[in-house]
Amino acid sequence: MTTLESNWEKTLNIFGHNFEDKVIFESIITLLKAQEVNSHELIATIEAEFNVPIVSEYADELEKIYNEITDSHIKLTIMSEEAYLKQHASTNTPVHFEDHLRPDFTFTNFVVGNSNRIAQNASLAVAMKPGAAYSPLFIYSNSGLGKTHLLNAIGNYIKEKKPHLQVLYSTSEQFVNDYISSLSNHTINDFNFRYRNVDVLLIDDIQFIATKESSSEMFFNIFNALQNDNKQIVISSDKPPKDLKGMENRLVSRFTNGLTVSIDTPEFETAKAILRKKIEIEKVDYPIDEEVLDFIASHFNRDVRELEGSLKRLFFYKVVTGQEYDHINMECALEAFKEDYHTTINTAKNEELSVDKIKKVVAEYYNLSVQQINSKSRTSNLIVARHIAMYLVRNLIESISYIQIGKEFGGRDHSTVMKACDKVEKNMKKDPNYRKAVEEIKSKLV
Numbered sequence: 335m336t337t338l339e340s341n342w343e344k345t346l347n348i349f350g351h352n353f354e355d356k357v358i359f360e361s362i363i364t365l366l367k368a369q370e371v372n373s374h375e376l377i378a379t380i381e382a383e384f385n386v387p388i389v390s391e392y393a394d395e396l397e398k399i400y401n402e403i404t405d406s407h408i409k410l411t412i413m414s415e416e417a418y419l420k421q422h423a424s425t426n427t428p429v430h431f432e433d434h435l436r437p438d439f440t441f442t443n444f445v446v447g448n449s450n451r452i453a454q455n456a457s458l459a460v461a462m463k464p465g466a467a468y469s470p471l472f473i474y475s476n477s478g479l480g481k482t483h484l485l486n487a488i489g490n491y492i493k494e495k496k497p498h499l500q501v502l503y504s505t506s507e508q509f510v511n512d513y514i515s516s517l518s519n520h521t522i523n524d525f526n527f528r529y530r531n532v533d534v535l536l537i538d539d540i541q542f543i544a545t546k547e548s549s550s551e552m553f554f555n556i557f558n559a560l561q562n563d564n565k566q567i568v569i570s571s572d573k574p575p576k577d578l579k580g581m582e583n584r585l586v587s588r589f590t591n592g593l594t595v596s597i598d599t600p601e602f603e604t605a606k607a608i609l610r611k612k613i614e615i616e617k618v619d620y621p622i623d624e625e626v627l628d629f630i631a632s633h634f635n636r637d638v639r640e641l642e643g644s645l646k647r648l649f650f651y652k653v654v655t656g657q658e659y660d661h662i663n664m665e666c667a668l669e670a671f672k673e674d675y676h677t678t679i680n681t682a683k684n685e686e687l688s689v690d691k692i693k694k695v696v697a698e699y700y701n702l703s704v705q706q707i708n709s710k711s712r713t714s715n716l717i718v719a720r721h722i723a724m725y726l727v728r729n730l731i732e733s734i735s736y737i738q739i740g741k742e743f744g745g746r747d748h749s750t751v752m753k754a755c756d757k758v759e760k761n762m763k764k765d766p767n768y769r770k771a772v773e774e775i776k777s778k779l780v
């Protein structure tokens with residue numbers, strides 16, 4: 335406890351001892367907090383503006399007690415916390431505190447494709463004109479698809495273009511921890527000051543705060559204060575606002591008031607472009623075959639974190655095998671991913687819905703044999719059936735790769751499988767009879 339806090343506590347104790355109305359004392363006067371003191375003034379604050387006139391009636395008495403304890407001649411000023419924070423903000427600018435941004439998560443390092451274009455465009459719009467039109471910007475997606483990267487990119491961009499603006503990045507978990515420790519350390523005003531005096535607040539993984547009642551109340555107040563001052567808020571989450579279980583309705587409705595965008599799993603071309611970008615960032619100085627990038631982009635594409643992890647694994651494998659490979663080819667990649675690759679093969683075989691079953695059902699539907707589906711024959715009816723079978727395998731068997739499907743269909747190349755799947759999707763869009771046939775076959779399988 336500081337000297338000011340202890341003198342103030344003594345002041346309140348003495349005052350309370352002589353004060354008859356215990357209700358007023360305990361429910362209002364004890365809420366007064368001494369904020370700061372200098373040679374001529376002591377500032378005490380109380381939470382709500384409407385309490386100020388009530389406690390001000392006792393200001394003279396409190397001032398007298400404080401001066402007696404400290405042997406001083408100081409004037410006591412009472413104001414609301416809100417007014418104090420505002421005054422503090424205007425007399426203490428510029429205030430600089432850690433922004434917690436990751437400098438490597440920039441727009442330049444973020445690869446844009448169909449899966450994330452809208453989220454990237456919205457983020458850039460916010461970064462160019464913070465606080466203007468889209469606050470809050472709410473970005474949601476599954477894990478590892480670039481939310482944290484975009485939040486940081488917004489912050490880094492604003493810091494570069496408008497260095498006078500105060501940016502703060504925080505996970506909601508950090509927010510809750512900061513709040514709890516500010517309560518136990520009696521530094522709630524510092525906490526408030528820090529979060530309420532930013533121009534751009536970037537809150538990652540908001541879902542964590544949903545069930546934390548008092549933190550969520552505090553977040554609500556900060557959110558409102560920033561919105562009222564036209565400050566920019568960007569929030570990320572693993573689900574859209576309406577699906578945030580446990581989150582108060584009033585917060586959900588505020589989240590939906592701004593702009594909500596989502597990020598999807600990267601499609602093949604974006605996944606490959608991300609791999610190229612990561613290779614460029616890592617400054618890899620040996621060639622990597624195109625086929626290898628195709629392999630990773632089609633096999634480890636659940637999210638970008640998985641893509642990155644696979645690439646790291648490949649680099650590591652190249653390092654440990656020393657001179658054995660002067661560049662990374664498919665042979666090297668298959669060795670590096672041997673374990674995952676076999677796991678996928680086994681998973682596919684163990685599934686109740688197996689590749690063989692899909693082939694059999696498709697073959698029966700078209701009155702063909704499984705051997706014909708696997709064969710090299712390019713008769714048009716066989717090609718149609720083969721493509722549909724490949725498409726269904728890819729869509730119905732979780733985590734099977736294009737490479738693996740190619741192997742299962744008579745040792746075909748993964749790019750043939752990709753083209754086949756693409757063709758089926760396009761045909762389904764433009765030909766209702768074709769779509770009906772695919773759906774009928776599918777209904778026999780699931």
Ligand SMILES: Nc1ncnc2c1ncn2[C@@H]1O[C@H](COP(=O)(O)OP(=O)(O)OP(=O)(O)O)[C@@H](O)[C@H]1O
Pocket residue numbers: 439443444445446450475476477478479480481482483484539572608611638639642
């Ligand atoms: N489009 C992209 N271009 C380049 N890198 C990307 C892209 N999307 C994601 N990444 C990278 O993938 C990794 C994971 O991304 P990030 O941490 O932003 O995901 P997230 O959606 O916030 O995940 P979580 O929900 O688990 O927090 C990071 O290293 C990030 O740089």
